[in-house]
Amino acid sequence: MPDPVIAMTLNPKLEIIQGSVVNLNSLLAAGADLKVSTGFTFNEHIDINSKDDQTVAETSTFAQTVIIDDHWSAGFMTLRQPVELPNGFGTANSLSLFLYNQNGLQAMAKLVLDGQVEKALNNDTDDFGYVKNHLISMNDQGTCGVSRNFIYDFDFMAFSLNDIYEELFANSKEGICVGGSIDGMAEAYAKGRGIKLAVKDISEALWGKSTHSDEHFLHCASSYYLTKEKVMIASSLPFISVPADIPLTYKARSYKYCWLVARSDGRVEIRSYSPFENKWLTQTMRTKLRWFASK
Numbered sequence: 001m002p003d004p005v006i007a008m009t010l011n012p013k014l015e016i017i018q019g020s021v022v023n024l025n026s027l028l029a030a031g032a033d034l035k036v037s038t039g040f041t042f043n044e045h046i047d048i049n050s051k052d053d054q055t056v057a058e059t060s061t062f063a064q065t066v067i068i069d070d071h072w073s074a075g076f077m078t079l080r081q082p083v084e085l086p087n088g089f090g091t092a093n094s095l096s097l098f099l100y101n102q103n104g105l106q107a108m109a110k111l112v113l114d115g116q117v118e119k120a121l122n123n124d125t126d127d128f129g130y131v132k133n134h135l136i137s138m139n140d141q142g143t144c145g146v147s148r149n150f151i152y153d154f155d156f157m158a159f160s161l162n163d164i165y166e167e168l169f170a171n172s173k174e175g176i177c178v179g180g181s182i183d184g185m186a187e188a189y190a191k192g193r194g195i196k197l198a199v200k201d202i203s204e205a206l207w208g209k210s211t212h213s214d215e216h217f218l219h220c221a222s223s224y225y226l227t228k229e230k231v232m233i234a235s236s237l238p239f240i241s242v243p244a245d246i247p248l249t250y251k252a253r254s255y256k257y258c259w260l261v262a263r264s265d266g267r268v269e270i271r272s273y274s275p276f277e278n279k280w281l282t283q284t285m286r287t288k289l290r291w292f293a294s295k
């Protein structure tokens with residue numbers, strides 16, 4: 001298995017000091033997994049009243065990645081509970097859905113899981129007193145889906161890619177094979193290799209027509225192969241949907257927490273949850289899919 005490579009590193013001014021956006025996006029387009037490493041000072045980022053000035057190194061997994069218009073990338077943390085260093089979990093029962101763009105722009109939505117909105121909000125009306133945190137916008141305060149867009153001046157941001165997947169099959173939205181073979185995909189699946197999907201135009205299905213196109217890279221939870229029909233079916237791990245844009249941001253009442261079931265004949269069913277209406281919605285679409293298997 002290949003070691004991860006640092007495709008790009010940004011300094012505190014969000015200037016590229018190593019690698020390039022081309023490196024980053026070419027690896028992401030090939031299905032590579034993304035982690036982002038950052039550095040910060042404890043009492044500048046965790047507890048501003050502390051005397052602890054040690055440097056903290058953090059590496060986070062961005063299980064969902066997105067490429068917009070074939071040249072702009074971003075990643076989402078999809079399953080992160082609040083962490084209160086150095087002890088354990090934070091007090092809010094929520095998911096911290098962080099979003100990092102290729103240019104260093106950051107965002108975070110809190111998906112409140114127990115309805116206790118006030119506890120989850122904490123100080124989400126300001127910059128927490130952090131000198132290096134620069135709030136850009138706040139959305140949906142007082143709801144179960146409060147979000148913010150911001151920049152935190154990390155010591156560095158290193159985008160590491162683990163190129164452990166290979167594309168074995170691709171289908172058009174009509175279900176026609178446009179690359180590889182379904183037999184090759186079925187053989188890889190039978191050997192227990194992990195499956196990852198690249199799904200086109202989720203934003204259009206959930207948010208309507210846009211001037212931007214998107215391709216989401218999602219890990220699969222369970223997969224199935226219909227041996228008679230030669231149809232591969234895969235269900236995804238949870239992911240976040242926001243309207244396709246450059247950069248990707250959280251906007252007012254404009255994100256959903258989702259799962260999907262995709263078929264190699266081009267049919268995709270998406271089940272999404274809106275924290276603002278506390279409602280679920282199931283929709284179907286036909287789209288191009290690229291199927292990857294772990295190496």
